[in-house]
Amino acid sequence: MGRLLDGPPLSCQNSVALPPAWFIDGAEAEWYTDFEVFPMLCQKCHKSLATVRYAEVIDGKVTDLNVCPDCLSRLQTGGSGFELAGSAPTPRRLSSVREVQEASAPALVCRSCGTELQRVLRVNKLGCRLCYDTFSDTMEPVLRGLHGALRHRGKVPHVDDRREQVRAQLQTKRALLRSILRMERYEEAALLRDEIKTLEGALGAGNGQD
Amino acid sequence: MVEVLIDKLPAWFSATGPDAGLVLRTRGSLSRNLADFAFPSHCSDDEKRASEDRVLAALDSANLLGMGQYCSLLTLDAHDTQLLFERHLISRSLMNGTGARGVYISHDQSLSILVNDEDDHLRVEVTAPGLQTQEVWSRLNGIDDMLAEPLDFAFDERVGYLSGDLSRVGTGLRMDVLLHLPALGMANEMLATEQYTRDQQHSLEGAFGSLTEGRGDLYRLKNRRTLGRSEEEIVFHVKHVVMDILGREKDARSQVLLDNPVAVEDRVGRALGTVRGARLLEFSEALNLLSSLRLGLEIGMVDGFAYPELNQLLVQSQRAHLELREDQESDEVALSAKRADLLRARFK
Numbered sequence: 001m002g003r004l005l006d007g008p009p010l011s012c013q014n015s016v017a018l019p020p021a022w023f024i025d026g027a028e029a030e031w032y033t034d035f036e037v038f039p040m041l042c043q044k045c046h047k048s049l050a051t052v053r054y055a056e057v058i059d060g061k062v063t064d065l066n067v068c069p070d071c072l073s074r075l076q077t078g079g080s081g082f083e084l085a086g087s088a089p090t091p092r093r094l095s096s097v098r099e100v101q102e103a104s105a106p107a108l109v110c111r112s113c114g115t116e117l118q119r120v121l122r123v124n125k126l127g128c129r130l131c132y133d134t135f136s137d138t139m140e141p142v143l144r145g146l147h148g149a150l151r152h153r154g155k156v157p158h159v160d161d162r163r164e165q166v167r168a169q170l171q172t173k174r175a176l177l178r179s180i181l182r183m184e185r186y187e188e189a190a191l192l193r194d195e196i197k198t199l200e201g202a203l204g205a206g207n208g209q210d
Numbered sequence: 211m212v213e214v215l216i217d218k219l220p221a222w223f224s225a226t227g228p229d230a231g232l233v234l235r236t237r238g239s240l241s242r243n244l245a246d247f248a249f250p251s252h253c254s255d256d257e258k259r260a261s262e263d264r265v266l267a268a269l270d271s272a273n274l275l276g277m278g279q280y281c282s283l284l285t286l287d288a289h290d291t292q293l294l295f296e297r298h299l300i301s302r303s304l305m306n307g308t309g310a311r312g313v314y315i316s317h318d319q320s321l322s323i324l325v326n327d328e329d330d331h332l333r334v335e336v337t338a339p340g341l342q343t344q345e346v347w348s349r350l351n352g353i354d355d356m357l358a359e360p361l362d363f364a365f366d367e368r369v370g371y372l373s374g375d376l377s378r379v380g381t382g383l384r385m386d387v388l389l390h391l392p393a394l395g396m397a398n399e400m401l402a403t404e405q406y407t408r409d410q411q412h413s414l415e416g417a418f419g420s421l422t423e424g425r426g427d428l429y430r431l432k433n434r435r436t437l438g439r440s441e442e443e444i445v446f447h448v449k450h451v452v453m454d455i456l457g458r459e460k461d462a463r464s465q466v467l468l469d470n471p472v473a474v475e476d477r478v479g480r481a482l483g484t485v486r487g488a489r490l491l492e493f494s495e496a497l498n499l500l501s502s503l504r505l506g507l508e509i510g511m512v513d514g515f516a517y518p519e520l521n522q523l524l525v526q527s528q529r530a531h532l533e534l535r536e537d538q539e540s541d542e543v544a545l546s547a548k549r550a551d552l553l554r555a556r557f558k
Contacts, residue, residue, distance in 0.1 A: 112248070113248045113252040114252075115252065120376075124375065124376040124377055125251065125329065125374055125375055125376065126249065126372075126374055126376065127248055127249055127251065127252035127374070128247075128248035128249055128252055129243070129245065129248075129249075129364045129366070129372050132366055132369065132372060139376070142376060143369070143376065143379070143437060146376055146377050146434075146435070146437070147379075147380065147434075147435045147436065147437035147438050148411065148435060148438060149380075149435070149437050149438020149439070150368070150369070150437075150438070151368055151369070151437075151438060152366075152367070152368065152369050152370025152371075152380050152381070152437060152438070153370075153380075153438060153439060153440045153443075154370065154380070154381045154383075154439070154440035154441045154442075154443075155351070155354075155370075155371075155381060155440070155441055156365070157358050157363055157365050157371075158358065168440070171440070172440040172442050172443060173442075175439075175440070175443055176442065176443055176446055179443070179446065179447070183450070
């Protein structure tokens with residue numbers, strides 16, 4: 001089932017920088033309010049100017065296309081979609097995109113606690129730890145929107161392996177060093193660089209003993 | 211039980227930390243969940259009782275119960291619950307929740323552990339006066355280590371510590387710094403400052419009402435991201451965003467004092483006159499008066515009182531604290547009168 005998205009077609013240049021267009025979260029809203037609209041070609045025929053955005057669910061995956069009116073009518077008469085929003089290229093509204101996202105999400109339910117995918121998308125809340133496995137694919141854009149990242153970095157419980165702890169510390173300190181250098185705080189950076197060298201030395205010494 | 215606690219002053223009132231004039235307090239909270247239970251929003255009453263029992267046993271084995279007390283919200287009446295909320299010792303969701311839930315509070319109220327809040331079995335919170343991000347995280351980390359011994363926390367290699375709230379998954383660490391920014395408000399720069407914090411992936415919101423209302427010129431700066439950055443990075447970035455905002459506030463103060471010093475003197479002088487003479491004060495007005503007096507203190511315009519007293523009055527001007535003094539419910543006019551009495555007695 002496909003749906004028209006409420007918003008202007010994106011340029012290729014912008015679409016590269018953005019997460020999937022059907023997903024927009026408040027945390028990343030600023031990306032979407034500032035973008036400029038550039039004309040782009042229809043992603044179906046690659047000839048006419050794209051004027052509408054069209055979302056289609058195929059095998060549970062949402063595909064977002066920027067298409068011309070002719071291709072839109074071919075898509076719709078082909079029985080694969082129907083019109084949800086007007087075709088005027090107005091700035092996208094978060095709520096309407098979220099509605100599309102919810103409506104087009106497959107009806108997935110956590111077998112352990114009964115949490116439905118729609119609830120996860122609506123309020124960003126889960127019911128139990130198994131929800132993280134059940135909804136793992138769908139959650140990726142949500143996590144990216146909220147945190148700009150998908151993988152944990154930092155404290156790990158019950159780590160007995162000293163070398164693993166040193167590796168984690170090194171990872172953190174290197175990230176901090178990058179931030180500090182961007183801020184041009186060179187004195188702090190020098191101290192941090194020394195700490196990194198010490199940790200690297202400790203890791204190297206450990207390697208020698210292995 | 212709660213009255214005994216409330217009669218004691220929280221450690222952060224002391225205003226002994228760095229930048230304690232501009233930064234009232236630094237708080238860090240850590241979300242943790244028990245691995246073998248659903249998140250509290252999906253727990254039955256029996257499961258909530260069982261998870262509460264397990265957390266209490268862990269608090270006991272970590273020798274925390276000797277240094278504080280546990281208050282079950284099922285045994286507290288609405289007034290006592292509101293008292294804890296006004297002290298920022300419990301969240302609104304814990305206050306309005308259902309089933310077995312409660313809060314552990316250390317004697318000096320610098321550590322509170324919310325049990326069975328909406329999204330997390332445990333939310334460990336540490337509060338310190340002034341800007342002390344690293345110190346707060348160090349203490350949180352130590353308490354987390356102590357509790358991780360007896361409790362098995364829900365953790366996933368990919369996304370870290372699991373929470374019922376996706377905005378807290380990962381480290382589970384949310385830093386929350388309470389700032390006093392009157393000059394940015396006077397210079398109409400709050401929206402630009404909020405945009406800056408958003409650009410830095412942090413959030414800035416009004417502590418009492420919306421950002422644009424700016425009641426009491428008090429704002430809360432928080433990190434938005436808990437996943438993909440380690441705890442040390444989160445703490446580092448929060449501190450630097452706060453330092454940048456404080457720099458903006460100091461610049462705005464210098465500019466306001468340069469451009470229109472009489473306006474500032476007038477604001478502080480009027481506030482002093484009002485607290486000395488008013489017979490009725492609504493909470494919003496009291497907040498703004500206390501803000502002006504704090505500003506006067508920071509720029510050396512007034513003396514005879516200090517930050518700890520202003521912190522204390524800020525909390526004691528709230529409804530449940532005022533009612534506690536009279537031990538009965540009051541209507542709005544009676545509350546306003548009590549609030550005015552409280553301030554007049556201090557600044558007479």
